[in-house]
Each structure stands twice: as structure tokens, then as C-alpha cells.
Amino acid sequence: MTAATKLLDEMCHLTAQSLPAMETSEHFNVLKLLGEGSYGKVMLAVHKKRGTPMALKFFPRESTSLLSFLREYNLSLSFCTHPSLTRAMGIAYSTPSHYIFAQQASLFGDLFDVIMPEVGMEEDCCQRVVSQLCGALSHLHSLGFVHRDLKPENVFLCDSACRWVKLGDFGMVKAKGARVPEVWYSSPYCTPEAEIARDNEDSWSSINDGVKNDAELKKKSRVWVSVEPSTDSWALGVLTYAMLTGSHPWDETASDCRAYLKYQEWFESAGGPDDELDVWVEPQEGGAEDDSDVIGGDLRKKDRLPVAPQFACFTPLAHSFFLSLLDPRPRLRGRPEDGLSYLGGEWLMERERVRLDEERKKSRGKGAIGNMKEKEGRGER
Incomplete structure (x- = not known):
């Protein structure tokens, strides 16, 4: 446990003794709903005396423990x-029905709103977001x-061009090394190591499978794991793919998902990101040089599987970025800050860039990835 995680616990105990009770309408003009989820809801409000716009986050008392509320508030306030x-913003209080705290308001929505289905967003815009998220995650990890x-729903926009974004929603934050039950859920953001819990009592598929009865579920034991930063690295890789393409690389990270298996085969054939960009030297036109040695005379292009189909639209530089963050081996997975070294160059092949530009011209305006909303939740709040 780091000094910061110890301090957070102390702050929660102190804040619990001084949390005031008051009515929202006495101090704020509530304007509209900004978002809602399993945690509760977020409302845009203006402080009556200060005139300051802010987002009020409401947590129902019947489903939220005081400690979890105070952990999220103090983490966001001080760290x-x-x-x-x-x-x-230093404002936290309770009502008979809710715990509430105020936070910075992002008036331009979230990243989900600007990712066009099957098209994504401009590459330079994507790289700006990735750069900022690398910094934000690295700060938390440190x-x-x-x-x-x-x-995408947890990345908030401070302007319409994504020049400034903010990662939010800290209800799932845990200290590195904390022991938690592993939870598998059907999503590309779920890490491959979580599949060991696919059929246990905590997994979303087990909870919602009408075939299994209560007796069968009770037989499944929990799998306890250590919280590691590599979880965020995986999600950053998947999110980057979604930003660039407007889709996901696979429906779920599972051993029976064909798209994920194709990626896994490619990853293993490529030898992982340790080979860096040398692995992805593009074939030269014509001649015997197409099968020339790539690394030290040991490996040849013809010995490797083709790039996984869903990654064929990316350049060698982008391949290396994805292979680093989307390493199926959590201990060897790249850190978010490692992603910074891949910024600045082109990530999309020219033919793909042209295709996407044409698609954007056809359908200007904001969109959302239809299958990206994760309605299932994770049951940890």
C-alpha cells in the first residue's frame, strides 16, 4: 500500500465525521441530466451564490455505502x-435519499458521442486523446x-475537438495489489486473464443465465486476484481501436470468440512487441527480397501468420502499439506511458484513411457505436 492509498483511507474516515446534510435546491439550480448508470446519476447544476457550473453526482443511499462514496469523492478531490x-470541487453532502458531491462539469459530452459507427474519429484527434489518457492513467498508477x-462513456470532453479530455468516474478504482474477486463479463474491454472466472458466481453470464439454478451457482467458487495496472493498459488498447475504426476488435475477450482467436494467433506468430518495428517491415515490390530475413536471419515473413484481419488497416507503427497494450500476458503488457512512444506517426494505412474520409463526408455529425454501451455493469459498486 502506497502513501497515497493510506492517506485516502484516513481522509475517508475524517470526512465521514463532517459530512453535512442539506437540500440540493437550497444551494443549486439543477439544469439537466448529464448521464446515469448503475452508480446513480449526474446532473448539470449552477451554484446559486457563486454562479459556477458544476456536475452534481448523485448516489442512492439505499445502494451505496458511505465509505465507497467518500472514497470516490476524496480520490477525485485530492489525488x-x-x-x-x-x-x-470540495462540495459533498447528503440528503435523506442520496449522497452527493460536486465535480468539474464537461459541457461537451463524452467520447462515446463523437465516435462515428464503423468510421471512428480523425486519427490526429484520436492521438490527442490517447496522449492525454496515457498521462492520466500514468498519474493514477504512480x-x-x-x-x-x-x-468511452468515462472520457469527458472539454471542447468539441478533443483537445482537452478528462478521464472520470472513479467508482471502480482500487489500490494496486488489492485482492478482489475476478469478474468476467462479455465485452472486448474485459481482460483475457479474467476468463478464469467466466462461470463463477460473480460473472455476469452466470448471474443472467436462466438455465443455471441457484444450487449450481453456489457450487462455483470465487477467484480472487490482485488488482494490477495492466487492466488499464488493455482497456486503453481496445479504446484506441474503437476510436480509430468505430467498432471493436472482437465482441468479447474469450477463448471461443473467433475474432479474438485470430488476434491471439497473430500475436503469438509475431513474437509479441519485443521485436518492435522490425517485425512489421512492409514487403518490397517483386523479387526474392519478399522472403528476406527480418530478424538476425532466424525468422522470415513466410514463417508468420498474416496480420489478424481486423488489424490489417493499420500501419506497422500502430501494430506495435496494439501488440504492446493488448498483450494477452498481463505481466508483459505495456504500460500506458509506453504508448506515448508510438504517437506522431501514421497509424492508418493510406487506403483506409481515404475510405474513412469518404465515409465522414457522407455522414457528417455526431454518432455513437451502437454496441459499445455496456449495460451489464459489474456489480461492484
């Missing part, structure tokens, strides 16, 4: 000092915290 992390819920 989210990076410019790309959403910060609380303090000993893991976000554990990186997805």
Missing part, C-alpha cells in the same frame, strides 16, 4: 491533480491506484 482527470473502468 486527481492531472489536467486529464476529472476533479471534485500513486498506487488502478482505474479499472476505462471506456
Whole structure:
């Protein structure tokens, strides 16, 4: 446990003794709903005396423990000092039905709103977002915290061009090394190591499978694992793919998902990111040089499987980026800050860039990835 995680616990105990009770309408003009989920809801409000716009996050008392509320509030207030992390504003209180705290309001929606289905977003815009998220996640990791819920809905926009984004929603944050029950859920953001819990009592598929009865579920034992930053790295890789393409690389990270298996075969054939860009030297036109040695005379292009189909639209530089963050082996998975070294170059092949430009011209405006909303939740709040 780091000094920051110890301090967070102390702050929660102190805040619990001084949390005031008051009515929202006495101090705020509530304007509209900004978002809602399993945690509760977020409302855009203006402070009546200060005139300051802010987002009020409401947590139902019947489904939220005081400690979990105070952990999220104090984490956001005191440790989210990076410019790309959403910060609380020092206002926390309770009503008979809710716990509430105020945080910075992002008035341009979230990343989900600007990713066009099957098209994605501009590559330079994507790289700006990736750069900021790398910094935000690295900051949390340096303090000993893991976000554990990186997805488009939790990346908030401070302007329409994504020049400034903020990672928010810290309800899933845990200290690095904390022991938690592993939970598998059907999503590309779920890490491959979580599949060991696919059929246990905590998994979403087990909870919602009408075939299994209560007796069968009770037989499944929990799988306890250590919280690691590599979880955020995986999610960052999947999110980047979604930003560039407007889709996901696979429906779920599972051993029976064909798209994921294709990626896994390619990853193993490529030898992982340790080979760096040399692995992805593009074939030369014509002649015997097409099968020339690539690395030290040991490996040849013809010995490798073709690039996984869903990654064929990317350049060698992007391949290396994805292979680093989407390493199926959590201990060898790249860190978010490692992704910074892949920024600046082109990530999309020219033919794909042209195709996407044409698609954007046909359908200008904002869109959303239809299958990206994760309605299932994770049951940990």
C-alpha cells in the first residue's frame, strides 16, 4: 500500500465525521441530466451564490455505502491533480435519499458521442486523446491506484475537438495489489486473464443465465486476484481501436470468440512487441527480397501468420502499439506511458484513411457505436 492509498483511507474516515446534510435546491439550480448508470446519476447544476457550473453526482443511499462514496469523492478531490482527470470541487453532502458531491462539469459530452459507427474519429484527434489518457492513467498508477473502468462513456470532453479530455468516474478504482474477486463479463474491454472466472458466481453470464439454478451457482467458487495496472493498459488498447475504426476488435475477450482467436494467433506468430518495428517491415515490390530475413536471419515473413484481419488497416507503427497494450500476458503488457512512444506517426494505412474520409463526408455529425454501451455493469459498486 502506497502513501497515497493510506492517506485516502484516513481522509475517508475524517470526512465521514463532517459530512453535512442539506437540500440540493437550497444551494443549486439543477439544469439537466448529464448521464446515469448503475452508480446513480449526474446532473448539470449552477451554484446559486457563486454562479459556477458544476456536475452534481448523485448516489442512492439505499445502494451505496458511505465509505465507497467518500472514497470516490476524496480520490477525485485530492489525488486527481492531472489536467486529464476529472476533479471534485470540495462540495459533498447528503440528503435523506442520496449522497452527493460536486465535480468539474464537461459541457461537451463524452467520447462515446463523437465516435462515428464503423468510421471512428480523425486519427490526429484520436492521438490527442490517447496522449492525454496515457498521462492520466500514468498519474493514477504512480500513486498506487488502478482505474479499472476505462471506456468511452468515462472520457469527458472539454471542447468539441478533443483537445482537452478528462478521464472520470472513479467508482471502480482500487489500490494496486488489492485482492478482489475476478469478474468476467462479455465485452472486448474485459481482460483475457479474467476468463478464469467466466462461470463463477460473480460473472455476469452466470448471474443472467436462466438455465443455471441457484444450487449450481453456489457450487462455483470465487477467484480472487490482485488488482494490477495492466487492466488499464488493455482497456486503453481496445479504446484506441474503437476510436480509430468505430467498432471493436472482437465482441468479447474469450477463448471461443473467433475474432479474438485470430488476434491471439497473430500475436503469438509475431513474437509479441519485443521485436518492435522490425517485425512489421512492409514487403518490397517483386523479387526474392519478399522472403528476406527480418530478424538476425532466424525468422522470415513466410514463417508468420498474416496480420489478424481486423488489424490489417493499420500501419506497422500502430501494430506495435496494439501488440504492446493488448498483450494477452498481463505481466508483459505495456504500460500506458509506453504508448506515448508510438504517437506522431501514421497509424492508418493510406487506403483506409481515404475510405474513412469518404465515409465522414457522407455522414457528417455526431454518432455513437451502437454496441459499445455496456449495460451489464459489474456489480461492484
